[in-house]
Amino acid sequence: QSALTQPASVSGSPGQSITISCTGTSSDVGGYNYVSWYQQHPGKAPKLMIYDVSKRPSGVSNRFSGSKSGNTASLTISGLQAEDEADYYCCSYAGSSTLDWVFGGGTKLTVL
Amino acid sequence: EVQLVESGGGLVQPGRSLRLSCAASGFTFDDYAMHWVRQAPGKGLEWVSGISWNSGSTGYADSVKGRFTISRDNAKNSLYLQMNSLRAEDTALYYCAKGGFLYFDLWGRGTLVTVSS
Numbered sequence: 176q177s178a179l180t181q182p183a184s185v186s187g188s189p190g191q192s193i194t195i196s197c198t199g200t201s202s203d204v205g206g207y208n209y210v211s212w213y214q215q216h217p218g219k220a221p222k223l224m225i226y227d228v229s230k231r232p233s234g235v236s237n238r239f240s241g242s243k244s245g246n247t248a249s250l251t252i253s254g255l256q257a258e259d260e261a262d263y264y265c266c267s268y269a270g271s272s273t274l275d276w277v278f279g280g281g282t283k284l285t286v287l
Numbered sequence: 288e289v290q291l292v293e294s295g296g297g298l299v300q301p302g303r304s305l306r307l308s309c310a311a312s313g314f315t316f317d318d319y320a321m322h323w324v325r326q327a328p329g330k331g332l333e334w335v336s337g338i339s340w341n342s343g344s345t346g347y348a349d350s351v352k353g354r355f356t357i358s359r360d361n362a363k364n365s366l367y368l369q370m371n372s373l374r375a376e377d378t379a380l381y382y383c384a385k386g387g388f389l390y391f392d393l394w395g396r397g398t399l400v401t402v403s404s
Contacts, residue, residue, distance in 0.1 A: 227389075
């Protein structure tokens with residue numbers, strides 16, 4: 176159960192687009208289309224932003240999108256806004272015969 | 288209102304035990320898997336344990352396997368985490384999370400567990 180690999184930080188200016196990568200293995204990200212992404216503002220609980228690689232829950236802006244290629248998943252945020260500044264975590268289902276999930280280390284997004 | 292409310296955290300000495308609870312409301316509790324996810328101070332998220340809707344399947348992170356036990360009481364809309372042989376590295380904010388199919392779509396505000404002598 177090694178953590179997924181994310182960049183520690185990314186930044187962008189308002190209106191720009193950024194992409195956060197999330198690299199795992201064939202046992203997690205590459206093996207299942209069950210990658211999810213969570214946004215966490217300081218002192219707050221995480222919020223689901225993307226599930227099943229690219230699906231958005233009701234109420235999440237369409238500026239957020241997800242994709243996957245091989246063992247790497249990506250979260251793209253377009254039209255950056257100040258309120259997007261937060262920590263972002265990817266997560267992948269990793270269980271074959273048991274319940275098992277693995278998170279990424281988290282990425283701090285700074286809106287310049 | 289759809290919500291999860293954790294309780295039971297506190298300061299505990301290494302080697303001792305603690306039981307966390309999570310009260311669910313606003314949704315049909317026994318339709319969903321439930322999970323515990325923790326976050327050490329200043330660190331990232333770590334999935335701790337999960338349990339299926341009918342308690343038929345459970346899973347644990349390697350870091351807690353053999354020490355923690357997850358359970359649920361569907362009649363009381365409650366989730367539990369029995370934590371034994373606690374270590375300093377178990378110090379964290381423990382979140383209760385509702386399972387979507389294979390993701391976490393509702394989170395509580397967390398309960399803080401501090402393991403220290």
